[in-house]
Amino acid sequence: MDKSLLANEVMPNAEGFFGEYGGRFVPPMLEPIMREITEAYEKIKDDPVFKEELYYLQKHYTGRPSPVFHAKNLSEKLGGAQIYLKREDLNHTGAHKINHCLGEALLAKRMGKKKIIAETGAGQHGVALATAAALVGLECDIYMGEVDIYKEHPNVVRMRILGANVIPATHGLKTLKEAVDTAFEAYLKDPVNQLYAIGSVVGPHPFPMMVRDFQAVIGREAKEQFREMTGSLPDNLVACVGGGSNAIGLFTAFLDDETVSIYGVEPSGTSFETGDHAATLTLGKPGMIHGFKCYLLQDEKGEPAPVNTVASGLDYPGVGPQHSYLKDIDRVSYQTINDKEAIDAFMKLARQEGIIPALESSHAVAYAMKLAKTLPKDQTILVNLSGRGDKDIDYVVEKFGKDYGIEE
The missing domain is CATH 3.40.50.1100 (Rossmann fold)
Structure with a gap:
């Protein structure tokens, strides 16, 4: 088996699968929203204007x-x-999180969204997204487990200074998984005006692909x-x-x-x-x-x-x-x-x-x-x-x- 060829196949496929993993298993009401996000991303990722804007920010803003x-x-x-x-x-x-947060914030702006929301564990994704939201002029809600709010207090303060609402996840173990649960619940209430800017190469298609591409x-x-x-x-x-x-x-x-x-x-x-x-x-x-x-x-x-x-x-x-x-x-x-x-x-x-x-x-x-x-x-x-x-x-x-x- 040639591992390198298998690893570098064109992935994910059109349904968002890497082999048997990935895909998009979401409530029916979210399916058209996810298709819209996929189509918008596929369009902007090869758009010279978008790429130039992202490159400019990577060089002159991120460093x-x-x-x-x-x-x-x-x-x-x-x-x-x-x-x-x-x-x-x-x-x-x-941290590395700013790489995809800038991309997701620019995408949300292009799509006409009013708010970006996300989960965070250590707070680095939350800080990066709050930063990107402030830069492009979007509202920002960050969901974070109560345990992590205590552990990562400096990042909580940074998010609030940047104008984000930090919303505690208070159920279960009160950590990252629960923050994701709470953020998904909030997203389901208004997927039209919000973009859920997922903080890693996880979640339903197109997010594992999209975050990977921005981080590459x-x-x-x-x-x-x-x-x-x-x-x-x-x-x-x-x-x-x-x-x-x-x-x-x-x-x-x-x-x-x-x-x-x-x-x-x-x-x-x-x-x-x-x-x-x-x-x-x-x-x-x-x-x-x-x-x-x-x-x-x-x-x-x-x-x-x-x-x-x-x-x-x-x-x-x-x-x-x-x-x-x-x-x-x-x-x-x-x-x-x-x-x-x-x-x-x-x-x-x-x-x-x-x-x-x-x-x-x-x-x-x-x-x-x-x-x-x-x-x-x-x-x-x-x-x-x-x-x-x-x-x-x-x-x-x-x-x-x-x-x-x-x-x-």
Whole structure:
């Protein structure tokens, strides 16, 4: 089986499927709305005026291209492969999320929508969407679990400063899955005047395709930058996976490069045995959630199972349908990192390189550190540093500070 050819087939198909995953399973009243969004996106993505506007904002507003940085100190400390970082944390708003939020906000404006709404976990998607809404002149509602509102307080304040309404999800575990539930309920009440700007490569078609396409700028840039820096492609790619937008953004440009090994990293939380994790691709099985089919962590009734991880942005029982497909064809190897390893990587990158990563990105850094130790020094690893850790510092100090001598 040629994994690279399978991985780079024209996907999704017209019905929104990546192999058996994806699709569009929505209430009948939403079907014409989703078709309208699909048609509008297909029209604008090849529109030179739209592309020029998006490119202008990426360059002059977001600050693209984001740099690639050789983490020499960390690499030397580990004694193995050389680790490089794609610095999405340096984007305006502090993460990769601005890449698709600008695209979705411009699309909503073109479609004549009055408001954009979304869910958020760690708050990075919420901040990015609130930013894009302010820029293009749209109202913005952000749904966020009560637990995450507490954990990610700095981002909540940023969203409110930007003019967004932050609406708590108060049922269930009060985290990302519940925020998605609440946002979908709100969207169903008025799909005509609102656009639900989904925050990852999940949800019904066309969102997994659309978000991937907007995020693919990460990999296109990285491929060119890495060649310029080293004269070759990276030997390995590493990115964290919750829904999977930052990962698919990096991976897409390299799927047909057979010499490049690709690793997606999801959270094993505190315990596989007790179910306190969010390792969807590792322990899940195919199922349905939020209008699409993917690998899904399920309870004994087949319903989405509770999940747990130190990283709010990875706290989701499902995963992008393209990731599900890439797992099945064995093009991407999906690995896990636990909470303790992620916190340790958070601190090590801060103290070795002066870079404080988001807890989500810390999962990728932690796996890259493990991988580097197993490889010779002439091997290279490119990590998507998908976000910065400003939002996490209060939580980390409160919960783990004493272990690192930073108690308040």
